[in-house]
Amino acid sequence: MQIGGVPYRTIWPAADGSAILVIDQTKLPFAFETCRLTTLDEAAHAIRSMIVRGAPLIGATAAWGVALAMRVDASDAALAHAITELGATRPTAVNLHWALERVETLLRPLAAPQRSQAAWNAAIAICDEDAATCRAIGEHGLPLLREAFKRKNGGPLNILTHCNAGWLACVDYGTALAPIYLAHDAGIDVHVFVDETRPRNQGASLTAYELGAHGVPHTIIADNAGGHLMQHGQVDLCIVGSDRTTARGDVANKIGTYLKALAAFDNKVPFYVALPFSTIDWSLGDGVAGIPIEERSAREVTHMSGLSDNGDMTTVRIAAPGSTAANPGFDVTPARLVTALITERGVTPATQAGLAALYPQRTRQSA
Numbered sequence: 001m002q003i004g005g006v007p008y009r010t011i012w013p014a015a016d017g018s019a020i021l022v023i024d025q026t027k028l029p030f031a032f033e034t035c036r037l038t039t040l041d042e043a044a045h046a047i048r049s050m051i052v053r054g055a056p057l058i059g060a061t062a063a064w065g066v067a068l069a070m071r072v073d074a075s076d077a078a079l080a081h082a083i084t085e086l087g088a089t090r091p092t093a094v095n096l097h098w099a100l101e102r103v104e105t106l107l108r109p110l111a112a113p114q115r116s117q118a119a120w121n122a123a124i125a126i127c128d129e130d131a132a133t134c135r136a137i138g139e140h141g142l143p144l145l146r147e148a149f150k151r152k153n154g155g156p157l158n159i160l161t162h163c164n165a166g167w168l169a170c171v172d173y174g175t176a177l178a179p180i181y182l183a184h185d186a187g188i189d190v191h192v193f194v195d196e197t198r199p200r201n202q203g204a205s206l207t208a209y210e211l212g213a214h215g216v217p218h219t220i221i222a223d224n225a226g227g228h229l230m231q232h233g234q235v236d237l238c239i240v241g242s243d244r245t246t247a248r249g250d251v252a253n254k255i256g257t258y259l260k261a262l263a264a265f266d267n268k269v270p271f272y273v274a275l276p277f278s279t280i281d282w283s284l285g286d287g288v289a290g291i292p293i294e295e296r297s298a299r300e301v302t303h304m305s306g307l308s309d310n311g312d313m314t315t316v317r318i319a320a321p322g323s324t325a326a327n328p329g330f331d332v333t334p335a336r337l338v339t340a341l342i343t344e345r346g347v348t349p350a351t352q353a354g355l356a357a358l359y360p361q362r363t364r365q366s367a
């Protein structure tokens, strides 16, 4: 995507190969800064600290982390260490494990001297594939928006989204936002209600930043406003991303997604989930029981960071002194609440049969 007319991906190798560059998403929307990753530990830190975030981008960063590790030491022990370190960074997004499994499967049979270049090439391939995959998600989602717009007999088509599943969560294009970008560029009058997405506010800070940069009309709302808007007919459809979707269509996504899906179901608002094949966990059926949910720090709930009136970034406590907080980072929306899944291979019901029809191999590495 473009920022100020300049094309960007979220992660790329420095021209001289000396580092991997990423956009520091903890600085957005008030500052656009890049980070140089030169070691395995720096790549792992970037994932854990959410300098990079979003399921596909977490996977891509992990692949680059292995490549950086192999440049220093390509032994079996070093490869195992890199996979373990990166695999332990964040538990919910299955793309992390998909990428690590793909790279480990590629590297393990190679002689050590061949591993560094092979890992580098694999990371490049994963990034190029993710960009193409997300573009295809947009193309498959576009007809849904076009048809919904036609049914409205006049715009705008009001879409609600949760958290950030745009190009900042991927290598490029995004998942949930990809159909929205293509619809906007096709001249369809779309408007997006952007859930702020407490507690880290990826919606208010990242999705609003993305949509604003692309000129897509949007309105930030409090997370708790979505149900009211749906109840009053102000939302035509919802599109969200996913961090892990099971073989039968249960969807793990940012905390609060399940509540939006319940409100959509109750108000007969179509609820779509956009995801690439690398987000599907074929080993799981029941997502509520089986998907690991990241528990993040209480401080993310009790404090909030932002730009002060004098232009400095500041963090303030917003909760009663002495009170603590629980902070589950994700929840699981049962497949029965999902209208359809938008993938790079097409749109399918959120069912085992639907996913099997799109991905006959139904294995993590060979869709």
Ligand SMILES: CSC[C@H]1O[C@H](OP(=O)(O)O)[C@H](O)[C@@H]1O
Pocket (backbone or CB within 6 Å): 053, 054, 055, 056, 162, 163, 164, 165, 166, 169, 170, 174, 175, 176, 202, 240, 241, 242, 243, 253, 254, 255, 329
């Ligand atoms: C296209 S994956 C986007 C997905 O990832 C976000 O989580 P986080 O910001 O914690 O990495 C959120 O669940 C988005 O829907």
